[in-house]
Amino acid sequence: MIYSDFESEITVKYFLLVLLIVGSLFTITPSLAAENIEQNNSSVVNQESMDIVSEDDTFDEFEEDEFGDDAFGDEFSGEKENEVFDPLSGYNRVMTSFNDGLYVYVLDPVLLKGYNYIPEPVRVSVNNFFDNLNYPVSVVNNILQLKFKNTGTESLRFVINSTVGILGFFDPAQSWFGLENHQEDFGQTLGYYGVGGGFHIVLPFFGPTNLRDLAGDFIDFYVNPIYYVDVRRYNIVRNTYQGWGLVTYKEFNQMSLYTKEYDNVRQDALDLYPFLRDLYEQSRQKKIEE
Amino acid sequence: MQHHFLKIFFTVVTFLTLSTILQADELSDIKQMMKQNIGEVTTLIQDKSVAKAARDREIETIITPLFDFGLMGRLSLGKQTWKKISKEERKAFSELFKNRVRQSYMSKLDLYTDEVVVIDDPIKVKNRIHLPTHLMRKNEKRDVLYKFYKSKKSGWMIYDVDILGVSIIQTYRTQFSGILKKESFAALLEKLKSNENS
Numbered sequence: 001m002i003y004s005d006f007e008s009e010i011t012v013k014y015f016l017l018v019l020l021i022v023g024s025l026f027t028i029t030p031s032l033a034a035e036n037i038e039q040n041n042s043s044v045v046n047q048e049s050m051d052i053v054s055e056d057d058t059f060d061e062f063e064e065d066e067f068g069d070d071a072f073g074d075e076f077s078g079e080k081e082n083e084v085f086d087p088l089s090g091y092n093r094v095m096t097s098f099n100d101g102l103y104v105y106v107l108d109p110v111l112l113k114g115y116n117y118i119p120e121p122v123r124v125s126v127n128n129f130f131d132n133l134n135y136p137v138s139v140v141n142n143i144l145q146l147k148f149k150n151t152g153t154e155s156l157r158f159v160i161n162s163t164v165g166i167l168g169f170f171d172p173a174q175s176w177f178g179l180e181n182h183q184e185d186f187g188q189t190l191g192y193y194g195v196g197g198g199f200h201i202v203l204p205f206f207g208p209t210n211l212r213d214l215a216g217d218f219i220d221f222y223v224n225p226i227y228y229v230d231v232r233r234y235n236i237v238r239n240t241y242q243g244w245g246l247v248t249y250k251e252f253n254q255m256s257l258y259t260k261e262y263d264n265v266r267q268d269a270l271d272l273y274p275f276l277r278d279l280y281e282q283s284r285q286k287k288i289e290e
Numbered sequence: 291m292q293h294h295f296l297k298i299f300f301t302v303v304t305f306l307t308l309s310t311i312l313q314a315d316e317l318s319d320i321k322q323m324m325k326q327n328i329g330e331v332t333t334l335i336q337d338k339s340v341a342k343a344a345r346d347r348e349i350e351t352i353i354t355p356l357f358d359f360g361l362m363g364r365l366s367l368g369k370q371t372w373k374k375i376s377k378e379e380r381k382a383f384s385e386l387f388k389n390r391v392r393q394s395y396m397s398k399l400d401l402y403t404d405e406v407v408v409i410d411d412p413i414k415v416k417n418r419i420h421l422p423t424h425l426m427r428k429n430e431k432r433d434v435l436y437k438f439y440k441s442k443k444s445g446w447m448i449y450d451v452d453i454l455g456v457s458i459i460q461t462y463r464t465q466f467s468g469i470l471k472k473e474s475f476a477a478l479l480e481k482l483k484s485n486e487n488s
Binding site for chain 1: 397400429433454459462465466469481
């Protein structure tokens with residue numbers, strides 16, 4: 001009994017911490033946004049005088065206008081690095097190398113090599129099972145973003161996959177009924193209401209995230225049954241250690257499905273850390289916009 | 291007076307209809323063209339009777355004319371840097387960049403197995419055209435967006451591709467500017483070279 005009291009005290013502390021982080025985000029983001037707008041405006045002025053020209057293998061007639069942009073300049077950012085607010089870049093770089101090294105020297109050749117003897121369809125099923133358990137998170141966040149149609153679709157998917165799809169191991173909702181998943185998390189909900197990403201953080205083992213999404217994860221813990229945050233009726237694990245074990249296993253299983261992709265993508269990088277950071281931030285941005 | 295007004299009115303109406311028809315044409319042309327190209331590429335990949343090297347060469351000849359690698363390189367480097375470097379450096383950079391992007395695109399095709407690529411309706415964004423496509427893989431929808439601009443010499447060409455919402459040009463821009471912050475342009479070329487055949 002004393003133990004569980006202790007536990008709930010911790011969760012209250014966590015909650016306060018998260019509130020603090022989210023609160024500080026609201027204060028950080030507007031000033032950043034203003035900075036960006038200023039920078040964009042100045043680049044528009046520079047580019048307006050240019051003409052559209054392009055496509056040249058002849059390098060003799062190199063004039064100003066081969067940039068060809070009446071607007072290419074605004075489409076991309078980052079010519080000056082200070083546009084990316086990245087106070088943890090030193091730590092993040094080290095952690096990226098650590099995670100990558102872990103993947104290249106331990107995960108890929110040892111752990112995943114053994115694990116991948118399990119046929120892929122089975123691993124896909126395990127992934128489906130965890131995805132299905134993510135339903136409460138998804139439905140809460142769909143509602144918070146006022147996406148009622150997607151809330152309905154997600155609920156229908158949950159009912160179909162939990163029954164016909166045998167506890168969610170299969171995904172007949174997608175393959176038979178064509179119901180696509182519309183998973184949302186609290187990071188996306190915050191983004192939907194205009195909270196910027198804050199700065200980028202690379203976690204050991206779990207990889208890239210940012211301040212907003214990390215805060216979002218802590219909130220999502222409260223509704224996802226595979227985590228252990230408190231004494232709840234729908235807990236499927238008994239304590240925090242089992243909860244983290246399950247989360248780690250879930251991530252590990254998912255990783256096993258995407259080794260080829262990761263191998264392929266990391267070869268595209270000239271400089272792994274900013275490359276992976278861009279990949280994360282841009283794909284999250286897209287998910288928020290959808 | 292009224293006659294005159296009618297004349298202007300009809301000219302404007304004809305002009306507007308014509309321009310919308312032409313625009314619609316451009317959009318469906320691009321969709322048709324990409325449908326054909328992607329179709330050819332996917333059948334080539336699925337055809338196991340052709341050796342991989344020969345197959346890759348064939349795919350490259352289909353893909354290469356679609357991309358404006360020169361512009362992609364310049365956009366990735368950014369205007370400020372491009373102005374600063376010498377002619378020889380520009381030439382060396384463009385060549386290396388072209389090979390790199392092409393190779394990276396080709397290596398992505400190795401990940402492809404037998405998914406159906408769906409080509410959605412093109413969207414006009416200012417004076418450019420975005421062509422969304424997607425495929426289903428392990429029950430997940432994967433989006434690939436091709437971005438076209440109209441070049442004076444060669445018509446509509448691809449200047450950027452978004453894979454799962456990640457712009458290729460943007461990732462290169464961030465990396466290049468980061469590298470150039472600390473190192474010389476020659477070092478950047480060296481990096482582009484060293485990864486060339488990995």
